[in-house]
Amino acid sequence: MPLPLEGIRVLEVGTFVSAPYCGRLFAGYGAEVIKVEPPGGDLARAHGPFKDGEPNPETSALFLYLNTNKQSVELDLASQAGRDALLRLAADADVIIENFRPGDARALGLEYERLRAVNPRLVLVSITAYGQEGPYAEYRSNNLIAFAMGGQMFITGDPDREPVKNGGYQADYQGGLNAFSAANLALLAAERDGEGQHVDISVQHCMGPILEAGIPFYSYNGMWLGQRRGNLMSSFMGVYPCLDGQVGVHVMARNFPPFARATGHPEWLEDERFATAESRREHDDVLMAEVIAWAAGVTKKEAYALGGEHRAPITFIHTMKDLLESPQLASRGYLRRIDHPVAGEATYPGPPWWMGPDAWRDGPAPLLGEHTEAVLGEAGLSAAEVAAATGGPA
């Protein structure tokens, strides 16, 4: 069976996390993804963590992870020759993914009208902090700024401390996954009638509306809590220290009886203070103290097993070590061992969703410029043109 995206050709003219994550998903599901890197390589190559802590453009975990199954072409888009070469590649592409500020993208030759002139069915996907137009369109941003302007930061953290972002590059990843969904819809439309379009992803617009009930409660009910709640959201939702880590609970009303049994507190079910969701909210501090005391006396794996046995939503905070040792992930074959010529073998996440055993590939990230000559040669560039386009001697 062919891979789901076999036959699709993608140019990724992006940097760091959001566009590369979108490209990673295209590549994993079978598209041919040509990653255009500036001379010296994608910014992610300069960011760690590196293998053994030694900076090396070929051993950045961030780069290795985000760029699996891609081909690397070094192009100097600051030069006319580089932009001409990009246009040649664009003529044969189905999708281009980019994540520069709108003005910067145009300066690099990523102008939709120009690209459309050589390839009308092309889908250009632009991932930016704010979208292609509007008062902040050219404002500078990155993961931290996006997390702030998307509303997710204000509600994360402790009530008596500053707002805090969550780990890694979550705003960038959200941008990348939103872009992958949007790109695949545009691709369906382009395949139907041969017409592409310029897909405009604003990370702020993706993030702002998804604050759980926050937006609808404010917009419709006029209610706004206005404070952060840290790990102790309530007795039925939170993260609590246990003997060897932390456990998390998320108990909806119908889960309370199994939760009481799982924690060894069947007497809660006889206690009139805890009889209904409303009465539990009224006595939230009492119940939370009980839950904290319970958590303090169990190990994380005991708690998780009890949750599973009683069908109560109890989990534990998985560290990376826990993920590598997870019987669930192992049983599903989610974790993949991938060998890389410089970085060696490492464990990588597999597909975001399973579509059958042959639907996802496990190739390594490319070396910088590994495919420059092959890809540009195939596009019909002479050796002299390749040299000019890559910023080398003519």
Place this chain on the structure above:
Amino acid sequence: MTAPLAGIRVVDLTMVWAGPLGTRLLGDYGAEVIKVEGPGQWDLLRGLGGIPRTEPRWYNRAAYFNHNNRNKYSAAIDLRQEAGRDLLLQLLAKSDVLVENYRANVMDNLGLSFEEVRQANPRIVYVSMPGHGKTGPEAHYVTYGTNVEQLAGLVSISGYEGGEPLKTGFSYGDPTSGIAVPAAVALGLRQRDRTGEAVHIDLAQRENLTGFVGEYLVDYSMNGEPRTPAGNTHPHMAPHGVYRSAGDDRWIAIACEDDEQFAGLCRAMQQPELADDARFATTASRKANEQELDEVIEAWTSRLGHYEAMHVLQRHGVPAGAVLTIPEVMSDPQLRSRGAWSEQVHPDAGAWEVETPPWNLPRTPGHARLPAPCFGEHNAYVFRDVLGLDEEAIARLYADGVTADEPNVQSHT
């Protein structure tokens, strides 16, 4: 030009947030989405709207439900009855896509497994999106959105520097699963059209979200060293944090990527000499003296409003953004300019502002065409027009409690 998913019919069995957001996006971009709820097994968000149950048709007025379910039709079918199951299979025979987010074995127990549905429709794209996936020793564990980020490894690397792991301020695993649904469905439709065969997609929410921390997994497997929460700091960049602004609990995020941006920050603060100060002149020295630098910056930011500081800093080429509250997100000039909100009128809930489809596809735009459906609002459309049942057959469905125009309000308390 027609929307990307025009002509695609989706049967939506999902509840609460992750699934309904995903199927709403399908509706936003042109699919016909039929949300199926049981008379006694309705989406529990209908009951979490803060509308007193003494009010008429409170179950159609919950803002959070209406937020997640616009652009959908509603049909009431009791899947626990044999006749209800048959009815659903008839509907699936006339549909392209099924999306469900039950715990792993629920669909199997209802007699609606992939194999059973495939017999009714050999070309169905069947999307399951349980927390743990359909297989494996933990498949039957109950899990919700906050659990998903705990299982994905994200919480272990989140939190204040040197502090305990910290949850995200909302059920982060839900929307991050929902936004994957249009891509999963598009890939499924592509596969179906190429092979002519049904496709089963198993979107384990914890696995999808583990993809958002992939570099930490690769790093740990290469180096064996756990990373601890780093707050708002960055391993290389400084300044990189949030700073107090004028007003109560107001903050500005600032992140300088290089010396040039830092020089812009110094000019904005009217302390241009700081850019040449040996303590702060290079990225490495700024990182080494980060706390001292943060105090200097906060002395300046605390005198300005957060938006004001953002505009001043951006004029000097510095990445900066206000830490927006929910009311500020709704009034933000950029989101307003983009048309991120539009008024919608709901027959029971009235007029209010909802978010527009997030992705701008100018040639095939999304739309916010329909408000969220009232419970069972489209029973007649589905039973009569789609399935072609006669009046007598439809009356029997009502008489037997297979369908209803009102939910059984006793079933969720």
